[in-house]
Amino acid sequence: MKLYDYFRSSASWRVRIALALKGIEAERIPVSLVDGEQAGDAYRAVNPQGLVPALDTGETILTGSLAIIEWLEECYPEPPLLPRDPAARALARGMAQLIACDIHPLNNLRVLKYLRGPLGQEEPAVRAWYAHWITEGFQALEARLDSRTTSGPFLGGAQPGMADICLVPQVYNARRFEVPLDAYPRLLDAESACLAMPAFSGTAPQGRSHQQRTQQ
Numbered sequence: 316m317k318l319y320d321y322f323r324s325s326a327s328w329r330v331r332i333a334l335a336l337k338g339i340e341a342e343r344i345p346v347s348l349v350d351g352e353q354a355g356d357a358y359r360a361v362n363p364q365g366l367v368p369a370l371d372t373g374e375t376i377l378t379g380s381l382a383i384i385e386w387l388e389e390c391y392p393e394p395p396l397l398p399r400d401p402a403a404r405a406l407a408r409g410m411a412q413l414i415a416c417d418i419h420p421l422n423n424l425r426v427l428k429y430l431r432g433p434l435g436q437e438e439p440a441v442r443a444w445y446a447h448w449i450t451e452g453f454q455a456l457e458a459r460l461d462s463r464t465t466s467g468p469f470l471g472g473a474q475p476g477m478a479d480i481c482l483v484p485q486v487y488n489a490r491r492f493e494v495p496l497d498a499y500p501r502l503l504d505a506e507s508a509c510l511a512m513p514a515f516s517g518t519a520p521q522g523r524s525h526q527q528r529t530q531q
């Protein structure tokens with residue numbers, strides 16, 4: 316397997332975590348977002364959308380981090396990243412999608428570039444935009460945990476799952492952009508529990524094993 320990724324891409328980090336949790340090795344092919352490699356012909360031949368990650372399974376190329384993680388889950392069921400119970404599965408997917416579909420795309424690099432470029436926004440406005448969508452999403456997610464049926468430090472309960480895989484990179488982004496996080500104690504507890512695990516910390520943008528193979 317080959318994973319096309321960028322060290323600081325949160326969607327890529329999600330897949331790195333899922334691979335690590337399942338103990339799957341994948342060759343990493345760095346695609347430098349700062350150098351614009353995602354928009355070049357070579358990478359567009361891999362993913363015409365020009366976004367990382369993409370996973371070459373040897374048979375096909377998969378795109379979309381959640382779709383890739385669901386594929387991993389179906390092909391490599393242990394350890395499970397989604398609960399068995401249908402309602403708990405839907406709850407977990409809902410939390411993952413809150414982050415991956417309702418927060419993350421609004422703050423993507425191409426969106427920030429569009430705000431700074433064609434829309435002529437200055438840095439304070441861009442940062443306010445960034446913080447706004449994280450704050451709105453994290454408030455809802457923190458409140459959403461009230462209706463959780465599982466217990467344990469992770470969003471997924473006793474074991475980390477798909478929602479935790481989405482949470483940790485998003486909290487990393489929030490810290491990078493200095494978004495206040497004090498109002499989300501349960502999210503921070505889940506983040507701490509995750510980062511105590513090598514599958515999360517060892518695949519982090521600042522993780523040693525990752526930096527050896529990618530460039531800033």
Ligand SMILES: N[C@@H](CCC(=O)N[C@@H](CS)C(=O)NCC(=O)O)C(=O)O
Binds near residue numbers: 423
């Ligand atoms: N829905 C996609 C989103 C992927 C995505 O937005 N990737 C970002 C990095 S986290 C990217 O490649 N951005 C490049 C750009 O904005 O030009 C997924 O979940 O994989």
